[in-house]
Amino acid sequence: MDDVVAADPKPANIRGAVGTSRIHDSAAKHVAGEAVYIDDIPLPQNCLHMIAGMSERAHAKILKLDVSQVRTAPGVALVLIAEDLPGVNDISPTGTKDEPVLATGKVHFHGQPLFAVAADTIDLARAAAKKAVVEYEDLEPLVTVDAALAAGETVLPTEVLTCGDPAGKLESAPHRRQGKVRLGGQEHFYLEGHISLALPQEDGDVLVHCSTQHPSEVQHNVAHVLGRPNNAVTVEVRRMGGGFGGKETQGAQWAALAAVTAVKTGRPAKFCLDRDDDMIMTGKRHDFIADYDVGYDDDGRIVGLDVMLAARCGFSADLSGAIADRAMFHIDNGYFLGDLKVTSHRNRTNTVSNCAFRGFGGPQGMVVIERIIDDIARTLQKDALDVRKINLYGDEGRNVTPYQMTVEDNELPEMIAMLEQSSDYVARQKEIADYNANSRILKRGIAMTPVKFGISFTTTFLNQAGALIHLYTDGSVYLNHGGTEMGQGLFLKVAQVVAQEFSIDIDNIKISATNTSKVPNTSATAASSGSDMNGMAAQAAARTLKDRLTGFACAHYGVTANEVVFAANKVQVGDKTFTFAEIVNQAYLNRVQLSATGFYKTPKIHYDRETFSGRPFLYFAYGVAVSEVKIDTLTGETRTTRVDILHDVGSSLNPAIDEGQVEGGFIQGMGWLTSEELVYADDGRLLTHAPSTYKIPACADRPEEFNLKLWPKGRNREETIHRSKAVGEPPLMLAISVHHAIAEAVGSVGAPGHIVALDAPATPECVLDAVDRAKSSVAKKTVRGAQ
Amino acid sequence: MRSSVNFLLGDEPRELTDIDPTMTVLRYLREVEGRVGSKEGCAEGDCGACTVVLAEVQGDALTYRAVNACIQFVPTLEGKQLLTVEDLKASDGALHPVQQSMVDNHGSQCGFCTPGFVMSLHALYQQGGAQDRLEIDNALAGNLCRCTGYGPIVAAARAMTDYDAPAEGDMPVAEVIAHLKGLQEGDGVSLEWRGRKYFAPRSLEALAAIYKHHTEANILAGGTDIGLWVTKQHRRLQTVIYIGDVAELDTLEVVDGVLQIGAGVTYERALETICEHFPEFGEVMRRIGSTQIRNAGTIGGNVANGSPIGDSPPVLIALGARLVLRCGPDVREMALEDFFVDYGKQDRQPGEFVERIDVPLAAPDVMFRSYKISKRFDQDITAALGAFAVTLDDSGNVASARICFGGMAATPKRATATEAALLGQPWTEETMQAAAEHMATDYAPLTDMRASADYRMKVSKNLLTKFWLETTDETLESRLVGVAVNG
Ligand SMILES: Cc1cc2nc3c(=O)[nH]c(=O)nc-3n(C[C@H](O)[C@H](O)[C@H](O)COP(=O)(O)OP(=O)(O)OC[C@H]3O[C@@H](n4cnc5c(N)ncnc54)[C@H](O)[C@@H]3O)c2cc1C
Ligand code: FES
Numbered sequence A: 001m002d003d004v005v006a007a008d009p010k011p012a013n014i015r016g017a018v019g020t021s022r023i024h025d026s027a028a029k030h031v032a033g034e035a036v037y038i039d040d041i042p043l044p045q046n047c048l049h050m051i052a053g054m055s056e057r058a059h060a061k062i063l064k065l066d067v068s069q070v071r072t073a074p075g076v077a078l079v080l081i082a083e084d085l086p087g088v089n090d091i092s093p094t095g096t097k098d099e100p101v102l103a104t105g106k107v108h109f110h111g112q113p114l115f116a117v118a119a120d121t122i123d124l125a126r127a128a129a130k131k132a133v134v135e136y137e138d139l140e141p142l143v144t145v146d147a148a149l150a151a152g153e154t155v156l157p158t159e160v161l162t163c164g165d166p167a168g169k170l171e172s173a174p175h176r177r178q179g180k181v182r183l184g185g186q187e188h189f190y191l192e193g194h195i196s197l198a199l200p201q202e203d204g205d206v207l208v209h210c211s212t213q214h215p216s217e218v219q220h221n222v223a224h225v226l227g228r229p230n231n232a233v234t235v236e237v238r239r240m241g242g243g244f245g246g247k248e249t250q251g252a253q254w255a256a257l258a259a260v261t262a263v264k265t266g267r268p269a270k271f272c273l274d275r276d277d278d279m280i281m282t283g284k285r286h287d288f289i290a291d292y293d294v295g296y297d298d299d300g301r302i303v304g305l306d307v308m309l310a311a312r313c314g315f316s317a318d319l320s321g322a323i324a325d326r327a328m329f330h331i332d333n334g335y336f337l338g339d340l341k342v343t344s345h346r347n348r349t350n351t352v353s354n355c356a357f358r359g360f361g362g363p364q365g366m367v368v369i370e371r372i373i374d375d376i377a378r379t380l381q382k383d384a385l386d387v388r389k390i391n392l393y394g395d396e397g398r399n400v401t402p403y404q405m406t407v408e409d410n411e412l413p414e415m416i417a418m419l420e421q422s423s424d425y426v427a428r429q430k431e432i433a434d435y436n437a438n439s440r441i442l443k444r445g446i447a448m449t450p451v452k453f454g455i456s457f458t459t460t461f462l463n464q465a466g467a468l469i470h471l472y473t474d475g476s477v478y479l480n481h482g483g484t485e486m487g488q489g490l491f492l493k494v495a496q497v498v499a500q501e502f503s504i505d506i507d508n509i510k511i512s513a514t515n516t517s518k519v520p521n522t523s524a525t526a527a528s529s530g531s532d533m534n535g536m537a538a539q540a541a542a543r544t545l546k547d548r549l550t551g552f553a554c555a556h557y558g559v560t561a562n563e564v565v566f567a568a569n570k571v572q573v574g575d576k577t578f579t580f581a582e583i584v585n586q587a588y589l590n591r592v593q594l595s596a597t598g599f600y601k602t603p604k605i606h607y608d609r610e611t612f613s614g615r616p617f618l619y620f621a622y623g624v625a626v627s628e629v630k631i632d633t634l635t636g637e638t639r640t641t642r643v644d645i646l647h648d649v650g651s652s653l654n655p656a657i658d659e660g661q662v663e664g665g666f667i668q669g670m671g672w673l674t675s676e677e678l679v680y681a682d683d684g685r686l687l688t689h690a691p692s693t694y695k696i697p698a699c700a701d702r703p704e705e706f707n708l709k710l711w712p713k714g715r716n717r718e719e720t721i722h723r724s725k726a727v728g729e730p731p732l733m734l735a736i737s738v739h740h741a742i743a744e745a746v747g748s749v750g751a752p753g754h755i756v757a758l759d760a761p762a763t764p765e766c767v768l769d770a771v772d773r774a775k776s777s778v779a780k781k782t783v784r785g786a787q
Numbered sequence B: 001m002r003s004s005v006n007f008l009l010g011d012e013p014r015e016l017t018d019i020d021p022t023m024t025v026l027r028y029l030r031e032v033e034g035r036v037g038s039k040e041g042c043a044e045g046d047c048g049a050c051t052v053v054l055a056e057v058q059g060d061a062l063t064y065r066a067v068n069a070c071i072q073f074v075p076t077l078e079g080k081q082l083l084t085v086e087d088l089k090a091s092d093g094a095l096h097p098v099q100q101s102m103v104d105n106h107g108s109q110c111g112f113c114t115p116g117f118v119m120s121l122h123a124l125y126q127q128g129g130a131q132d133r134l135e136i137d138n139a140l141a142g143n144l145c146r147c148t149g150y151g152p153i154v155a156a157a158r159a160m161t162d163y164d165a166p167a168e169g170d171m172p173v174a175e176v177i178a179h180l181k182g183l184q185e186g187d188g189v190s191l192e193w194r195g196r197k198y199f200a201p202r203s204l205e206a207l208a209a210i211y212k213h214h215t216e217a218n219i220l221a222g223g224t225d226i227g228l229w230v231t232k233q234h235r236r237l238q239t240v241i242y243i244g245d246v247a248e249l250d251t252l253e254v255v256d257g258v259l260q261i262g263a264g265v266t267y268e269r270a271l272e273t274i275c276e277h278f279p280e281f282g283e284v285m286r287r288i289g290s291t292q293i294r295n296a297g298t299i300g301g302n303v304a305n306g307s308p309i310g311d312s313p314p315v316l317i318a319l320g321a322r323l324v325l326r327c328g329p330d331v332r333e334m335a336l337e338d339f340f341v342d343y344g345k346q347d348r349q350p351g352e353f354v355e356r357i358d359v360p361l362a363a364p365d366v367m368f369r370s371y372k373i374s375k376r377f378d379q380d381i382t383a384a385l386g387a388f389a390v391t392l393d394d395s396g397n398v399a400s401a402r403i404c405f406g407g408m409a410a411t412p413k414r415a416t417a418t419e420a421a422l423l424g425q426p427w428t429e430e431t432m433q434a435a436a437e438h439m440a441t442d443y444a445p446l447t448d449m450r451a452s453a454d455y456r457m458k459v460s461k462n463l464l465t466k467f468w469l470e471t472t473d474e475t476l477e478s479r480l481v482g483v484a485v486n487g
Helices: A002-006 A027-032 A124-129 A145-149 A164-171 A216-224 A250-267 A274-280 A322-330 A362-380 A382-389 A412-422 A425-438 A490-502 A530-555 A582-588 A656-672 A730-745 A765-787 B026-031 B097-104 B114-127 B133-141 B149-163 B173-183 B204-211 B225-232 B269-277 B279-286 B291-296 B298-307 B313-319 B414-421 B427-434 B452-474
Strands: A048-054 A060-066 A075-083 A114-119 A131-137 A154-165 A175-183 A196-200 A206-210 A233-237 A269-271 A290-296 A300-312 A341-347 A441-454 A464-471 A477-481 A509-512 A562-566 A568-573 A574-577 A597-603 A604-607 A611-615 A618-632 A638-645 A706-709 B003-011 B012-016 B051-058 B061-068 B081-083 B190-195 B196-201 B219-221 B239-243 B250-257 B258-262 B320-329 B329-334 B340-342 B350-360 B367-373 B384-392 B398-406
Touching: A002 A216, A027 B114, A048 A124, A048 A250, A048 B398, A060 A114, A060 A382, A060 B081, A075 A124, A075 A250, A114 A124, A114 A250, A114 B012, A145 A300, A154 A322, A164 A300, A164 A341, A164 A574, A175 A362, A196 A250, A206 A250, A216 A250, A216 B173, A250 A269, A269 A530, A290 A362, A300 A362, A322 A341, A322 A362, A322 B291, A362 A382, A362 A441, A362 B329, A382 A412, A382 A441, A412 A425, A412 A441, A412 A618, A412 A638, A412 B258, A425 A441, A425 A618, A441 A730, A441 B250, A464 A530, A477 A490, A477 A530, A490 A509, A490 A530, A530 A562, A530 A568, A530 A582, A530 A597, A568 A582, A574 A582, A574 A706, A574 B081, A597 B313, A604 A730, A611 A656, A618 A730, A638 A656, A638 A730, A656 A730, A656 B149, A730 B414, A765 B097, A765 B291, B003 B173, B026 B258, B051 B114, B051 B173, B061 B114, B061 B291, B114 B133, B114 B149, B114 B291, B133 B149, B190 B279, B196 B204, B204 B320, B239 B320, B250 B269, B258 B269, B258 B298, B269 B279, B269 B291, B279 B313, B279 B367, B313 B367, B313 B398, B329 B350, B350 B367, B367 B452, B398 B414, B414 B427
Parallel strands: A048 A269, A206 A233, A300 A341, A477 A509, A638 A706, B003 B081, B196 B239, B219 B239
Antiparallel strands: A048 A114, A060 A131, A075 A114, A154 A341, A175 A290, A196 A206, A196 A269, A290 A300, A441 A618, A464 A477, A464 A597, A562 A568, A568 A574, A604 A611, A618 A638, B003 B012, B051 B061, B051 B081, B190 B196, B250 B258, B258 B350, B320 B329, B320 B350, B367 B384, B384 B398
16 A cells, blocks of 8 residues: 555546646535525524623623523524523533533633524524623733743643753853733634524424534534533534634534524524634634743854743633644744743633634744744844844754754755745845845845744644545545535545546546534644545545455456556456446445445654654644735835735646635734734623724735745655645645845844844834834944944 | 605516615615625724625716625615616626626635625626726725635626627616616605604705704705714614705716715715815715715715714815805805814704805815825825815915824814914925924824824824925835825
8 A cells, every 4th residue: 555655646647646737626616696695595484683782791600691581582593691591601622621512600701602502594693682681790801821831821731841961051151131021812803703503303302504624623622512422513514614723622612502592492593603703702813922931053053042932822721732842842943942841821811712823933933033034034144034044953963843843855855945045035135135235115035944844733632534435426525524625625625536546537536515414523624734634534545445345346246456457537457448437336236235435544643742852743834935915104004015925735646626725824924913903802792793993904915026836856755645835724834934034124224233123913003113213223333433 | 756666677677666765775684684795894884794796877878886785774775776686697607897806816715705606796797897907906996805816807897798698688778778868856754763754855955954853853965974873883863864866965076176076976876076186185085985975975975974084184184275165056166174073073054054065166276185095095084184175375485285194183173383384484304304393282182992192193293204205306116005196
């Protein structure tokens, strides 16, 4: 089996072969408005519509929750408070038992659901919800990470990774510098908000259509809340209108409330969060504060590092443990750090519980190290790219990560060299310096940053996947697997793998909705692992079937296995040729089982949580980006004008889909680091809960010149599906180059050696502050010079 | 007046009598018509997932404009053709060029925003398409996509006109025009639904009379503010008077050196004229909302709404605009700045409405600039907006100065102390810097989610600097977006 896996995708004379830029399977439906999202499913007349009654305090004891007026309001069929839930009032994904479906005793964030109303229409539900009487006894809310850090409040214990003797190395380092960086959170802003539609079934069972990246977890949570076994609940998801990590854990609450309502009332129940409710009640990317103490030599080589990372986890753990871990694992980005200590606090705040978001903590770790490098370059007055290069992983002695994994395929030096050339980096840098010298208001900046991102769930047991394939007697194929489709093209890629395996046109393969009754106990479609794992599982199922067909053909026609060849919609059996359908039908008539499951578990990975060491990742994905920006030094406004990207997706399963992921991820990362700002009021209310106040990139923000290339030498050295690499998350972090280009532009108005210390998001306000600091560094230097 | 709403949904005539007058078009489509292709992504006109196209008769042709179905009320469809994503495919199932181009260029990923993009592109296609990036950005500024990063969509926009034109639909354009023209006869619409009322008069006189009688009514122009009262604040409006069908309010002409803008004129309709006479105002207007918002929203509504962060009032005040108000047959006029009394309070009597805004064409020697500051360039609400109009006398001293800011006070407000500090002074950097210090007398801005008070103050001073630099150095490159108008 291994050598077959090892082969690069071979060109097959079929539609939709692996490695071809096949168009998204739903594209024609998307553009015609025919792709069905959950809110589009036709409803029976008696469907109930649900809304949550939300806390109006960020932290308080609930003295009284009186919903009697709500229960009797017009059109109301059911009101749920915590006591009405038949099973367990908890949906914490990792067993921390700190995340109630409905609050009891205390509320922990502004907007936390206290009760749920189901009524004949959404308007009636909303009107009814206003009739609740709630009395609170206010407690002091922890709204900022600083406050939580000062109070020592955490959702999970602090973790420390130590490697070598950082303190000693810091002492003896030729140069040493301390600094602080603050980076903001990020709202997913999937265009389709959270939604669940629960349909009551026989025996008190329930079928839930849920917009989730993790149907199995939703199934299990719904079952717990219902107090029923998992087999009483089926969860289905055909597609999501975007996920980005925001639908990894956050869908369970609405699914559970809708399911309980459906079971209790015998009526279908829909819980569709409008935009404001979604932004208020569901988690976001963790914002971080980092303090660092770095020692380095005259060339800028890091010799010792001590970093403290503090994350806003919100009121409960959710996936914050693994997210903060991944931030620690990515504090190196592509650099060999040697002796270091990373302390990671998982701070509890009275804000919504933060959750997975594309990159899953990795981006935060990487922003910190890139900022450290930037500081070093500035203090030494060296070019930042030179300092980056000198710190990259290298050969023996400089190829082991802080968590003791050897970097075997360090592609960055070569990729950086290639992009430096193709982007004309050096010449442009010079030209920009000239421009800045002559431009009074506008300044430009250019920066190159690398990405090295570890692929696999760091929770080892999650690295498993299943698939199910049926062959029907007409040769049509039904494909199902545990991965979910959120626009990333996973269904298509897996179908390409199966088409390739049977050597049939992809049109013969029916892509089907993810459904917990077809493939059970699946992992979330997350950690960029969707096609790696589900592709492998589907391939395994296809191979089982192919082996059965081959076995049948051998026995039936008296040939040997290597005389049975599947090629281009045909099956060659000795000197006979059949269509694929003919062989399948013959096999059926000869009582061959034409349904198979496939399973995959990621090999090689192991990892000791106690010592923070092992091989948490099967491999790394790499990328490099050069961004150029222009800023207005009077207003702080910025604009990204050109981007050059070289990104490694291994041997691509579908280059067009992969390029879409790279470009989309980049722009999303750019938004995180520039215009997307979450603002909380002092009392813990989220003030930015709609697109009118929360600004994701718009069309005009996409740089006019965008040169994107997939790494031509890309080929996974690990035995992944057709030697491809995961692509979902890594490109997001290419956008760190935008942030640094802004810092470069800001730095151009500062004195040599001035530390720009640009935080994120670099909103006009943040940039203008940095510009003013830079300008005053010149003033200070002048004053000092005069003395 | 007719007591039903008549329009075409695609090719099919609709006549609605039993309809909530403030039901949104999106809800109507999804819940009444079962057309679920148009999506709700925000219900506040910001994301564009609900974009639909309205076709209207203008002369002997149809004009097409994209609007946000989520904040438009159903009765305003009267006399129009409503096109949704379901209307684009040919009867043989062939995709429309816009759709095919989106498919071929990988313009969709999750697909949820896609119908909205398709409809915005469809409107652009009907206008002949565009290759220029700025034009495409303008057409798509009101559509958010979180997956693609927009590149493939821009490519689709550029390529869509390369495909063969689609076959004419079941109802030929001529027939649509004839049908819509038929609907325009009569004197408007008057609905009553469960005690709530809706009027859509067609003449100024009728409007004035109805409003005088129903002083409790809300005047509805483009609905880009009012729509949100319903979808976001869940307010129930008792009486609504729609002014979009009043022909006399749709005037846009220069009379005796004054540009008269009727209260019913949408931004999009005004844009070309504004750009011609006031290019700086044009650039601000290009950045008000999005194409969908500008296709519906009016300058009159922007003024009447009285928000301190409305974009046109500060610019209009700096330009010396005057407001014409009408109550029944009575007309009065005032300087625009006098209209804004306090936060949420304007000088408008019961039954009185905005009829027109008069903007004197600037003399050639006026130095005029306006700057909008927001977190994002396109479709964002202003943090601070500064408009500056200064003239110099023969010796180069400041002869007149009108400076007005939005986002800096409870109303759009002139910087009178700053203006005074400039008057009579030579137009130098020292003068400008000294004057900038008076901004702190003129304004005490707030901190909110858009910006801090500090930033607002700092940037306002800096905008004065920018204004001075731009007016004294013709070669200066000073703008990141749009059209810099220098010299
Ligand atoms: C997504 C989005 C983006 C936006 N972006 C911007 C922006 O960038 N800049 C900006 O300034 N605004 C923006 N707005 C706000 C809005 O578009 C403008 O204020 C617009 O000009 C309002 O005009 P309208 O015709 O839609 O008014 P309506 O919503 O119809 O009315 C607004 C108010 O004015 C009153 N009114 C309207 N016409 C008259 C009249 N003739 N006489 C008396 N009263 C009248 C109404 O009763 C109501 O109180 C945005 C809105 C949205 C939804
Ligand atoms: S739903 Fe977002 S603009 Fe209408």
